[in-house]
Amino acid sequence: MFTFLLIVQTLVAIALCTVILLQRSEGGGLGVGGSSAGFMTARGAADxxxxxxxxxxxAFIILCIALAAIAGTRNNGQQVDAAIANAPLPQAPAAPVQQAPATPAAPADNGAVPLAQ
Structure with a gap:
């Protein structure tokens, strides 16, 4: 059921994108202009x-809610493979110990006035 609804939602999303892209920003759907005697007038296409x-x-929103509800109630079981659970963890190689650099001597006082904090 979940897979079927997922496929239906994909088709609805594709159709929704297509319908949105067919609309004109000015409101004349399909970019149709011309006589009002035709099958699909500009106003009819926009409507x-x-x-x-x-x-x-x-339909897209309803399918989203339905898929979330199905996914939330689905119980696939929380089983862990015993061979993986009992396997030892790989150990990282030990990093060499670095010596801390020697601290430099304090700078000489050049008569500078420290800033107030």
């Missing part, structure tokens, strides 16, 4: 694309 966007957006 269709607006309704399709809202329906596909709603």
């Amino acid at each position: 269709f694309l607006s309704r399709a966007t809202s329906w596909l957006g709603g």
Whole structure:
């Protein structure tokens, strides 16, 4: 069921992207202009694309909620392979010990006035 809903959600997402990209930013859907006697007028295309966007957006949100609910209730078991659980951890090679550098001598007082803090 989860895989089926995931495939349906992918198809809805592709359709939603397509419908959104077909819309014009000025509101004339499909970029259709011309006579009002045709099958799909500019206003009719815009109305269709607006309704399709809202329906596909709603379906996408519902599918997201359904997939989250199914994934939350799914119990795959928390089993650990015994061979892996009892295997010793790999040890990192020991790093050589570094000697701390000698501290330099204190600078001579050149008559500088320390800043107030």
